Amino acid sequence: MSRKGSGKGAARSLRRDGKLPAVIYGHAREPLxxxxxxxxxxxxxEKFAAENTVIELSIDGAMSRTLIRxxxxxxxxxxxxxxxxxxxxxxxxxxxxxxxxxxxxxxxVRNSAGILSQIMQELECRVDPLNMxxxxxxxxxxxxxxxxxxxxxxxxxxxxxxxxPPDATVCIVAAPKVEEEAPAAATxxxxxxxxxxxxxxxxxxxxxxxxx
Numbered sequence: 001m002s003r004k005g006s007g008k009g010a011a012r013s014l015r016r017d018g019k020l021p022a023v024i025y026g027h028a029r030e031p032l033x034x035x036x037x038x039x040x041x042x043x044x045x046e047k048f049a050a051e052n053t054v055i056e057l058s059i060d061g062a063m064s065r066t067l068i069r070x071x072x073x074x075x076x077x078x079x080x081x082x083x084x085x086x087x088x089x090x091x092x093x094x095x096x097x098x099x100x101x102x103x104x105x106x107x108x109v110r111n112s113a114g115i116l117s118q119i120m121q122e123l124e125c126r127v128d129p130l131n132m133x134x135x136x137x138x139x140x141x142x143x144x145x146x147x148x149x150x151x152x153x154x155x156x157x158x159x160x161x162x163x164x165p166p167d168a169t170v171c172i173v174a175a176p177k178v179e180e181e182a183p184a185a186a187t188x189x190x191x192x193x194x195x196x197x198x199x200x201x202x203x204x205x206x207x208x209x210x211x212x
Contacts, residue, residue: 052099148170
């Protein structure tokens, strides 16, 4: 529902009552302050990606289709403090980020114990948000060790214009890490036996030993 009060004092008062201040704006709409049920909104955030999910708001009896453009959170507690909605107009394309979901098991992982790394988590796109996919799948089944998938190789749904560079790497399969064996410890050399030097007895000739 819409709200009349504004400012930090009014926002704090709403939050004390379990309500959440918000605002909606759009192509042909003046910004309008709103009030949301805080707990219900928090539960919704747990179920979908807020940035690319169309949300219908009932505002004073009229239905508006919107996207969340910004969520302000407390820096420590991380609870939601304020939400910005943008009203959608049919046929008006917007720039959004759509999640990338890897599907299948890569050949390099399956047969060679390789490691699959997802480099890009989202794809920046221009799209009519009323026909926006919730995510874009990328099949990695045939990716072997040392190979990757780039943006240009993705299958993009009709009506979605990709803004990321075509040569950007989406994912790659790397060779497994091989642990180097520690060098064998060197066998310590036996200490040299000391040479016994005996002082000749009186009467012995130098260099001669005493007969038994």
